[in-house]
Every structure is written in C-alpha cells, then in structure tokens.
Amino acid sequence: MNSFFINLAYFLESSTNYANTKLFIYEILEDNNSIKRKYFDFCMIFLILSTVAILIYEVNHELLPWLDTYESIAIMIFIIEWLGRLWVSSDSHKHIIIDYEQSQFQNQKYLFVNSFKKIIKEKFSFIVSPMSIIDLLAILPYFRPLRILRILLLFRLFKILRYTNSIQQFRHVFLEKKFEFLTLAIMFFMAIAFGSTIIFIYEGAGINPNIHNYFDAIYWSVITISTVGFGDISPITIQGRVATLFLVIGGMGVIAFSTSIVTTALSEKLLIIKEEKTIGKVNSLENFIIICGFGRMGKVLANEFKKNNQKFIIIDQKEEIINSSVTQNFLAIKGDATDHSLLKSIGIIDGGATTIIAITDNDAVNLSIILTARSLNENIHIIARANNTETKAKLILAGASEVILANEITALVASEYLGQPVAFEAIDDILLNSDGAIMDEIEILNKSNFIGYTLQDINLEQFNLTLIGIIKVKNQNEFIFNPKKDSYTIEEKDIFIVIGNKEAIAQLKIDLLSNKPKRVLDE
Amino acid sequence: MNKEIIIFSFSKLAIQIADILSQKGYKIIIIEEEKELAQEALALGYEVKQISLMDDKNIKSLNMNDNVRAFFCVSDNKNNNLFVTLSVRSIYPKLTIISVSFATQDNKTMTLAGANKIINPYEIGALRIFRSLNKPYILEILDNILFSESNIEILEITIHKDSILDGVYLKNIQIIEEHNLILLGIQDKEIQDKFIFYSSNMNNKIDTGDTIVLLGKDIDLQNFTKLLNNYN
Numbered sequence: 166m167n168s169f170f171i172n173l174a175y176f177l178e179s180s181t182n183y184a185n186t187k188l189f190i191y192e193i194l195e196d197n198n199s200i201k202r203k204y205f206d207f208c209m210i211f212l213i214l215s216t217v218a219i220l221i222y223e224v225n226h227e228l229l230p231w232l233d234t235y236e237s238i239a240i241m242i243f244i245i246e247w248l249g250r251l252w253v254s255s256d257s258h259k260h261i262i263i264d265y266e267q268s269q270f271q272n273q274k275y276l277f278v279n280s281f282k283k284i285i286k287e288k289f290s291f292i293v294s295p296m297s298i299i300d301l302l303a304i305l306p307y308f309r310p311l312r313i314l315r316i317l318l319l320f321r322l323f324k325i326l327r328y329t330n331s332i333q334q335f336r337h338v339f340l341e342k343k344f345e346f347l348t349l350a351i352m353f354f355m356a357i358a359f360g361s362t363i364i365f366i367y368e369g370a371g372i373n374p375n376i377h378n379y380f381d382a383i384y385w386s387v388i389t390i391s392t393v394g395f396g397d398i399s400p401i402t403i404q405g406r407v408a409t410l411f412l413v414i415g416g417m418g419v420i421a422f423s424t425s426i427v428t429t430a431l432s433e434k435l436l437i438i439k440e441e442k443t444i445g446k447v448n449s450l451e452n453f454i455i456i457c458g459f460g461r462m463g464k465v466l467a468n469e470f471k472k473n474n475q476k477f478i479i480i481d482q483k484e485e486i487i488n489s490s491v492t493q494n495f496l497a498i499k500g501d502a503t504d505h506s507l508l509k510s511i512g513i514i515d516g517g518a519t520t521i522i523a524i525t526d527n528d529a530v531n532l533s534i535i536l537t538a539r540s541l542n543e544n545i546h547i548i549a550r551a552n553n554t555e556t557k558a559k560l561i562l563a564g565a566s567e568v569i570l571a572n573e574i575t576a577l578v579a580s581e582y583l584g585q586p587v588a589f590e591a592i593d594d595i596l597l598n599s600d601g602a603i604m605d606e607i608e609i610l611n612k613s614n615f616i617g618y619t620l621q622d623i624n625l626e627q628f629n630l631t632l633i634g635i636i637k638v639k640n641q642n643e644f645i646f647n648p649k650k651d652s653y654t655i656e657e658k659d660i661f662i663v664i665g666n667k668e669a670i671a672q673l674k675i676d677l678l679s680n681k682p683k684r685v686l687d688e
Numbered sequence: 689m690n691k692e693i694i695i696f697s698f699s700k701l702a703i704q705i706a707d708i709l710s711q712k713g714y715k716i717i718i719i720e721e722e723k724e725l726a727q728e729a730l731a732l733g734y735e736v737k738q739i740s741l742m743d744d745k746n747i748k749s750l751n752m753n754d755n756v757r758a759f760f761c762v763s764d765n766k767n768n769n770l771f772v773t774l775s776v777r778s779i780y781p782k783l784t785i786i787s788v789s790f791a792t793q794d795n796k797t798m799t800l801a802g803a804n805k806i807i808n809p810y811e812i813g814a815l816r817i818f819r820s821l822n823k824p825y826i827l828e829i830l831d832n833i834l835f836s837e838s839n840i841e842i843l844e845i846t847i848h849k850d851s852i853l854d855g856v857y858l859k860n861i862q863i864i865e866e867h868n869l870i871l872l873g874i875q876d877k878e879i880q881d882k883f884i885f886y887s888s889n890m891n892n893k894i895d896t897g898d899t900i901v902l903l904g905k906d907i908d909l910q911n912f913t914k915l916l917n918n919y920n
Contacts, residue, residue: 454821460810461790461791461810462810462811462813462814463814464814465792465810465811465814465815466814466817466818469814469815469818470818473818473822475821475822520821522817524813524814524817546821548817548820548821550813550817552700553700554704567820569813569816569817571809571810571812571813572700572701572703572704572809573704574809574812574813574816575701575704575705575788575807575808575809575812575813576701576704576705576707576708576709577708577834577835578807578812579705579760579786579805579807580705580708580709580712581834581835582786582805583693583709583757583758583784583786584712585842585843585844585901586805586844587844587875587883587899587901588842588843588844588872588901589834590883591872591873591875591883591885591901592830592834592842594883594885596815596819596830602885602887602888604823604826604830605823605826606823606825606826629887629888629889630887631870631871631872631885631886631887633829633870633903634829636825642825644829644832646840646903646904646905647868647869647870647903647904660825662825662826662829664872664885664887665885665887666887666888669887
C-alpha cells in the first residue's frame, strides 16, 4: 500500500500534464494576477445574481422547468468550483515525497498514515475557512432534504465577496476604526436623546398634533439629524425650532465626522491591516526565505523563487516598492530589516525562516542586517550582497554564510565568455533551464535496488542522460568525474550529477527506487 | 594577436573586468573621459585614453581591428552605453562587443544596439544566490570547472576541414569516451548555430565549422587536442 502511494506521488511530481492542469485551475480560481480569473469571477458573479433572481421570482410565481434546470446547472458549477479550490489549496503528493525521502534519509520506516494526517489537516483547514463555509452554505439548501434551509440561499450573495477583494478590505478598515465609530455612535445617540427629549417636553403634550408619543419624538430627531427631513413632523414652538437648528448643525457635524473617519481609516489603516495580514501569512509558512531589499537584484531573485515555488517574503523600507511587489502577488512588508522586533515577528528565531538574504545596494545596511539576524539566530543561513570588494571580508566577519560580489561574478562570466563562448552559452542554457536540458542532482536513497551494482546496470543511455560525475557524500563530498560505467559501484547517499531533460530525470528517480538493476532483469 | 581589451568607462564593474582579464594576459586599454577616474586607472597600471566616445572620430582613432579581442561597454550610464554600443557597432561590424545592462527589460534594447553579449550584474548575482540555495552541489562543480584552477575543464573545439571528426555522427564518436571525456553537445552551423545537447537524443552529423563542447580532465583534453591537431 505504501509503495502504491509513493509511486503515485512521484508519478504526479514528474507529470507535466498534472502540473499544467493544476496550474491552469489555480490561475482561474486563485491567482489574482491572472486575466483568466477576472473573466471567471465575472461569470460567477453573473451566475450568483441570476440564481438569486430566480429565488425572488419564485416567491410569487410558479417556477418554470427551465429555470429549475438552470439552477441545477449553476449548483453543479458551484460544486465543481469548490472542489477545484479544495484541490489547489495544497499539494498533497509533496507531503508523501518529503516524508518518504526524510524517512529514507533517517533510515526509518516510512508510514503513509503520517503523510495522510498532514494532507487531511491541510484540506480540513481549507474546508473550515470562512469563504469555504460560505460556499458550502450557498450550495447545501439546493438538496431536497435540506430544503428547510432555503434562507441560506442568501449566502450566495455573500459568495460575491470572494470575487471582490475591495469589499473584504473595507470590512477590515471598519473593524480597525472601531473606537472612532463607537465615539461617533455615542455622540449620535446623545444628540438624538437630547433633541427628542426637548421636542417631547415642549411639543409632546398635545401641542404638536403629529407628536403622540416619545417614539414620534425620536423619529423626528433621527430624520432631522440625518438631514433627510421628510416634513411629516415639524416643530411649531420657538423652543422646538431652536432644537431643530442645533440638530441640523449637529447632523452636518456627524456626517463630516464619519466621512473623515472613513477616509483616514482607508488611507492610514489599510497598510497596517495589510502588514498584519502578511505577518499572519508568513507565520503559517514553513521553509521560507527572507529577502531584504527589493531592488533590481531582489526582483530577479523573487521571480526565480516564484518560478520554483520557493516561499519567500520581501522586506523593504520604501512604500512604493512594497506596493509594486504586492501587485505582483509577493508577500511583502514595509519596514527596517535591521529592526530586531520586525525580524522576530516574521519568525527568524523559531519560525519557518531558513535563510535571510541581505541584498540592498548599501553595504552598511547589509552588514547591519547580518549582525541583527545572526544575533537573533546563530544557525540561520545568511547570504549577503557586497557592493564593494573591500566590504566582502567585513560581511563574512559579521556572520554571513556566503557573500555575493555581483561585479566580480559578472567580470568572471564575461572573461569566461571571451575564452569559450559556445561552451559558456551551453552552461548558461543548462542553468537557465531554457531549452529543456537541465543539470540536476539525483540522490541514491537507501531503499534503492541499485546499491551494490555498477552504473552499467542502470542503463543510463535509455534515459538520454549524460552523467557528469558522482558526489560521494560518505567520502566527504568527494567528486568523482566521469566514473567508469563497468567498474563504479553505486553506494547509498551517492549524488549523481546529470544533464538531461526534466521528465527523463524524474523518470530515473522513480526507476532508481522501484525498478530492478539490468543485470537482475536479464537473469 | 587578438590580445587587446578595450573598456569604455572605468566603473566599478570595469575595475573587476580589467583585473581578471589582465591576469589572463590580455592588454587592457581604458577609455575614460573623467580626469580623476582616468588617473585612478593609470595608477593601477592600465593604458588609459582620456577621450569621449560620443564622437565618432575618437572611436575611429581607436583602430579596433584584428588586434582587439573585445570591446566592453560598462559605463554606469545606461544611455551612454546604448549610444557607444551603437556607434562602435556601426564603425566596426565584426568586433565583439560586450555591454552591461542594469534591468532585464533593457537587454533587448542593448542587443538591438549591436552588443554580442549582455551582462547584467543584478541578474547574474541574483541567479547565483538562487542556485547556491537550490542546487549547491551543481554550483560548486560548475564553479570549479569554469572559474577555478581545478583539473576538470570545459573545452570547445571548432571542427576544421579534414578533421577526423568531420562527417562523424554524434552517437558514433567512440574516441571521446576512449579519452575519458564527456561530450556535452554541439553547436551546429546547419541549425542556425543552435546548441544541441548530447542528451537531447538528436544524432547530428558533425561538419566543418561546427563546434563541439567537451568536459574532461586537463590532461585528457590536452591529449585529445594533440590527436586532433596531428591528424590536421
């Protein structure tokens, strides 16, 4: 049973059709930058409004059969949409691969049930998310045994929230300005109480024929303070008219105050809400990288990480830079990366951050980031950019694990290009993965049937792979270049360095685990 | 022959390029208009010409023919780089021009201006960081092959007429394996100079003018080159 799921997971990992289909569905349902999603959202809003219109029509008309069919189709689409979201919410097969490779690495028995628990936990957290619950509540009343819950059909209107991000953000703004709105409400109620009491005292005792009780006085106050003024109740005494003047002026104040609260809240609090949301998202991540500085180098790096599904967060001090990174759907926080509390809040000590990359264009800032990060976490991997040659040694002294001097590497690249342009472009092609040929590492896991056999038994030719060499992890990472195929004996933890296309490499990884050596098969 | 490198503008990148290429035996000539920078270059021992390349007469006076291996256009000013690249290309159509670009979207503009190779320090630096995190073993091996003094090297060989490899199919070259070398691939003149990896399963015929790329230990590569030269 275990091996079935392991093979299935590796099959899904190597299948480009599976990856492309999932990406396509993700782009339609979840990718904010995708044009496909915009069209899809538009169609879904139309579908929701039309099914709600059917519900309204149904109140005093007999439902036409084609409308019933239309609703059934709409519900089917809602169900498919929800299942699609459930599918793309996580990569279940990756849990199996990671757990399996980890168990092999630690020489322990792999148990599928552990991966299964993680998969269920992830899927469950999607199912109980607020928008998923709204989706389900919009679907459930359609089914006959649950017809009693027809009022929940109104949840379809809430479903529209999913397609309009701005409404969700607006709700957050109101929550953030709770205090101001509470103050406003107290002022409003005090003014109402004051105005209605005055009018009731002076005109309530049969003086004004339209004010029969205290509720009429409250009604008049609310209509007046809101500057609506229906005119069905109007003051007839001088005291009542004076109270009206104060209420109208107060009403204008209330309107001005509420407008200013909303405007201030939108302009000031929105950024904070976004940052809090970003920190919340980062705290739920595992194995992510922190990029400090989103300049030209940071942008290239972020795009590479995105292409390879590596999770990361950007920290930069410039607001416009943060806004531009957010529009690209990157997680980003405006702040100072040398600030201890900021780095702590995004999990540099005990969170999921594995690496911090300091690539601002200022060497002093990069040095400060290194020292701050190293003082918080002794083990975190730190990569820093040096803009001047003489700074390189200082950055290493400060605690950087690796220092990149862009001009130096560029000069090396240029000199290599001058010497052997064809060879250099070939290597560049491999590294950029531009035309299908890639260079990859394949580790021999302890479960492999090929341990103890020679390279000839793998029959590398059938995979169209070029074996460059083998790293012997057991022998202090010794690199054996172009080993002899008939005499090299494969050992556990060997790392093969191969060149070939992605699918062939994935297939070889599967075969090294599940297939048998050529010699055994021949026998 | 072909040993001069001319570098336009003595920028930080130019300092690194001049340093590395002078160590490889090239003669470096710096073109720098600003007096202070020109003196700095002079102090480091480079030949300096304090002229402006905004003027075609000055570009022509450099006389960049067979004596020049490459022209580097690495000013910190993007517009100057574009202008100088275009001017140099219009005067010297066959010269190898290597120009710097600071943004990915500018790479194409620089190619249109006539550069043979674009170097973008931000792109190169970022990709290096990515590879060091993503595939550290591969990066180390490639660094050893390309940039350090390890005994494994990469070598490209252009096939001449009457070479023993002329007319041979890729999959039939036993001689490379016999020399303990790895054939990485071929740049085939017939397919618009496209580089074809040996692992791509295409069995191209090697013709005169094609370039093969080999990986191997330096001694094996030397023996193989000697063998080819003897036959020629």
